[in-house]
Every structure is written in structure tokens, then in C-alpha cells.
Amino acid sequence: MSSVYDVIVIGGGISGLTAAKLLVESGLNVVVLEARDRVGGRTHTIRNKEVQYVDVGGAYVGPTQNRILRVAKELGIQTYKVNVQQRAIHHVRGRTCAFHGAFPPSWNPLVILDYNHLWRTIDEWGKEIPVDAPWKAPHADEWDKMTMKEFIDKVCWTKTAKRFGQLFVNVNVTSETQHVSVLWFLWYTKLCGGTQRMFSVENGGQERKFVGGAGQVSEKLSDLLQDRVKLQRPVVRLDQTGENVTVETLNHEVYDAKYVISAIPPTLTTKIHFNPELPPIRNQLIQRLPMGSVIKTMMYYKEPFWRKLDYCGAMFIDDDNTPVEIALDDTKPDGSCPAIMGFILSRRASALTNLTKEERKKRICEYYAKAMGTEKALHPIHYEEKNWCEEQYSGGCYTAYFPPGVMTQYGR
Numbered sequence: 001m002s003s004v005y006d007v008i009v010i011g012g013g014i015s016g017l018t019a020a021k022l023l024v025e026s027g028l029n030v031v032v033l034e035a036r037d038r039v040g041g042r043t044h045t046i047r048n049k050e051v052q053y054v055d056v057g058g059a060y061v062g063p064t065q066n067r068i069l070r071v072a073k074e075l076g077i078q079t080y081k082v083n084v085q086q087r088a089i090h091h092v093r094g095r096t097c098a099f100h101g102a103f104p105p106s107w108n109p110l111v112i113l114d115y116n117h118l119w120r121t122i123d124e125w126g127k128e129i130p131v132d133a134p135w136k137a138p139h140a141d142e143w144d145k146m147t148m149k150e151f152i153d154k155v156c157w158t159k160t161a162k163r164f165g166q167l168f169v170n171v172n173v174t175s176e177t178q179h180v181s182v183l184w185f186l187w188y189t190k191l192c193g194g195t196q197r198m199f200s201v202e203n204g205g206q207e208r209k210f211v212g213g214a215g216q217v218s219e220k221l222s223d224l225l226q227d228r229v230k231l232q233r234p235v236v237r238l239d240q241t242g243e244n245v246t247v248e249t250l251n252h253e254v255y256d257a258k259y260v261i262s263a264i265p266p267t268l269t270t271k272i273h274f275n276p277e278l279p280p281i282r283n284q285l286i287q288r289l290p291m292g293s294v295i296k297t298m299m300y301y302k303e304p305f306w307r308k309l310d311y312c313g314a315m316f317i318d319d320d321n322t323p324v325e326i327a328l329d330d331t332k333p334d335g336s337c338p339a340i341m342g343f344i345l346s347r348r349a350s351a352l353t354n355l356t357k358e359e360r361k362k363r364i365c366e367y368y369a370k371a372m373g374t375e376k377a378l379h380p381i382h383y384e385e386k387n388w389c390e391e392q393y394s395g396g397c398y399t400a401y402f403p404p405g406v407m408t409q410y411g412r
Helices: 014-025 066-074 109-126 140-145 148-155 159-173 182-191 195-199 215-228 266-271 280-286 346-352 357-372 406-411
Strands: 003-010 030-033 079-081 087-092 095-099 208-210 235-239 245-249 254-262 273-275 294-300 311-318 326-329 339-345 382-387
Touching (some): 014 030, 014 066, 014 215, 066 215, 109 148, 148 182, 159 182, 159 195, 159 339, 280 406, 294 346, 294 357, 311 339, 339 346, 339 357, 357 382
Parallel strands (some): 235 273
Antiparallel strands (some): 235 245, 245 254, 294 339, 311 326
């Protein structure tokens, strides 16, 4: 026999659990079906004696992200500011420049003008894009045919600005500039509050983290929902031919409901058998939205030696062979567990995924030592990493991205 509900939510990440909470508070009978043996989706907090807790998935929040901040406040989860009190580092092919602020400076006035022209163009073009219907932008067809590589080559004059523009795309959507639609990226940047908000720590998207880890948001939502959350229930079939929608899981449990909410990455819906079949455009769309590629790494040290060198731990490493291109201080707010978080992004994640964990750790330490100019970086006391490319129930991280032509042809 099947269980009958008002709403079935597929996916036990923050979106799915928040939707379920709101529906339950409205008096509806809801069940959440989560494929993994945990809730949280692309947020995941690991706990052990070496690190206390660490976010190996999504972690950062900042101004304008009011919905997640409001939910966290309701759940009694506090935030703390990521350390940027000291100088950041821009390490370019063997040379280190220390600076304060979100973006690295340059001695060359042409490069400074080029940086400003790039950020201004992204933000100004983005203003033309309707938030709810990006395909209706005046230049939608033209921009959707163009890749971000073509855009950066067109807008930037200097090699330095072009390389940093590539880093900007790699960091923010964990994909390569030649794979990403300009229309989609401009729209995405606009939704994030613009280039400054998107890339900055202070007063930006990486300003804060959650005390105790971001995984608590989903864990506490799950506690509120109690037995309405079913773990290890991958959905394999969805039938809409009857009066209700019938959903079947991999372990052959059957659930019926009036409505179903899908709160999983679009590409993962290709694993579900639909009856009747999805509309052709939707079916084509979900096959064209790949997930980004990233390995998130955390390097732990006996002490935060970088602060004694007047470095805050934030690093932009511009080198063809570096595994990590961007890093941030990941020390706990009370000063315990000194650590540096580093992202192995996009093509680098793909290239290094076949190395052993120890080999990746060694390469990362070597480049941290070069960037900070100290051998202390070569001697961590613990290392954690999470390769999101191997997660079958995420497909990658941070998010799905739109290649050229997809948004205007299939997105609407």
C-alpha cells in the first residue's frame, strides 16, 4: 500500500526542507524523500576531534542573503565573520603582492582601468536583464551565443585582467569561461548582487559562516519535521496518470500526493522515470545543465602563522600549475583549529581528481608556502577535503550552469 500526502518533496537539502517546513506550518501533510543517508544536500558539516566541525560543502553567507539568514536565526544558529583583518595575497607566477580589499591592485594603470572596465561592463550589461525572464533581455540572443571567454577577450585589453576575469568565472561558478553563456553569467551575477558583492568577503557573499557549521540548518529543519523526512530514498519513478501523483523510491516504497516539489539539481531528474514523459523542452533542458566541478580543501596547522606575517589567509594564486586558485582563513571564531580553506576549481578539479588525497595535500602546501613565503605552510597537522565531482546525488558543485544557447532556446 502507498502512503498518501498533500505534498511530496524530493530532496532533503536546505530548499526542500524549508519548503516542507512552510507547508507543515500551513497545516499540510508532507513527506521529504532524500536519497542520501543525511540531510543537507550540497551543505555538509563533518565533525571529528581534529577539526571540531568543518563545512566541506556550502558555507558562506553575507548581506542580502536574507532568507537563509532569517531561517538560521529562527533555528538559533549564530554567524561569525571570516577573517580579513590582515593583508590578502595575490601570487602571480612566483611573485607575491600583499594588499587590502576585495580585488588585487596593480602598479600598471592600464591594468587598473581594465579591471574597472570589466566589472563595470558585467554590472551594466546585467542591468538590462529581467530577473524573472532573462531570455527577454534586449540582447539575449546575442549574449547567449557568446561564451564568457569571448566576452573577456572582447572587453579586456591586458593579459592580467583577462586572467583575473577567468579566475572570477572559475571561482564563482566552478566552470570554464569557454563553457559558460554570457547571458546566463550576467544574470547569475546580477542575482548575486553584482560583481563586488559576489566576490568580496567584507560586505560580500563570503562575509560570514555559521558557528557550528552550515549543516546545522538542514539538521535542525529535519529535527522539526521529525519522521516526515525519509533518508536513503532515491526517487526512481514519478507517475502523474492517476488522480494523485505516485512516487516510487529505489527500495520500492510508494508514496501518493496531490503535488510534488522537486528540490534537486535539474540534471538529477534524468534519473527519474516519468509517466507521462516530460514535455520535450523540459526533457531537453535537463540534459543540457551540467554541474560545476570543485574539490574543497581544508589545511590545518598548529598555529595561524600567516596572521603573524600580517596575512589574513585570503590568497589568489595565479599559476598554471597551482591546484588551489583561491583560499580563505578557516580558523574557528575562538581562534582554535587554525586552517586555510582552498578551492580546487573546474578544470583543475578534473585534472587532480585521480591523484591520491596525500598527493593533493602535498601540492597545495607547496603553493601555500610559495605564496606566503614560509616553509611553515609545508607542515600541516591535519587535512580534510571533499570532492564534489564524485557525489552521485549532487553531480558536482556549486551549481548547474548554462552553456551557450541553452537559456534562450530551452530556459523559458
